[in-house]
Amino acid sequence: STSNLLLDYKYENPQKYDEMMQYLFGGEYPLFTHIKMEMGNDGNNSTGAEACTMRYEDEEADASRSPGFVMVADAKKINPDVKVSILRWEMPNWVKAKWDKNTDNQGYEAMYKWYKETVFDAYEKYGYMVDFINPDKNETGSPDTAFIKWFANRIENETVFPSYIDAK
Numbered sequence: 001s002t003s004n005l006l007l008d009y010k011y012e013n014p015q016k017y018d019e020m021m022q023y024l025f026g027g028e029y030p031l032f033t034h035i036k037m038e039m040g041n042d043g044n045n046s047t048g049a050e051a052c053t054m055r056y057e058d059e060e061a062d063a064s065r066s067p068g069f070v071m072v073a074d075a076k077k078i079n080p081d082v083k084v085s086i087l088r089w090e091m092p093n094w095v096k097a098k099w100d101k102n103t104d105n106q107g108y109e110a111m112y113k114w115y116k117e118t119v120f121d122a123y124e125k126y127g128y129m130v131d132f133i134n135p136d137k138n139e140t141g142s143p144d145t146a147f148i149k150w151f152a153n154r155i156e157n158e159t160v161f162p163s164y165i166d167a168k
Helices: 001-013 012-023 069-080 092-100 105-128 146-158
Strands: 032-041 083-088 132-137
Touching: 001 012, 001 069, 012 069, 032 069, 032 105, 069 105, 083 105, 092 105, 105 132, 105 146, 132 146
Parallel strands: 032 083, 083 132
Antiparallel strands: none
16 A cells, blocks of 8 residues: 555656655665555555455456556656566455355365466557466465465466457
């Protein structure tokens, strides 16, 4: 949720925001070359409340709800080589309801859908592809290796992409 403050700063002090972003991501030796973003669930994440990109299963993802995706777009304008990773703290209620039962991998599929649709929406709105996805919970002491392996296999075998995604 600290990215909420950055976007406030961007709109209230655009010149200073640009200077700060240039300092952080620009130049021959940028301070940061990787941005890690938490996917929000409209509840508290590690630093506060973060908006959810998909509040309901049947709605389209909206990456513009999450200021982190905007900040990444700004950073990539300065340094296109900045890497982006996403992960979650908690999950939206619709994912959690399926996750808790996980009948026939419905929970796994719901989590996958949330990530996939958000990544595609960020690409459509901001023109960049997320480089890394950690599907497990951030800062977990007990990684869900079964789900991580399932998720990796699901990504590797994905065949359905929006028309605006270049298959190359």
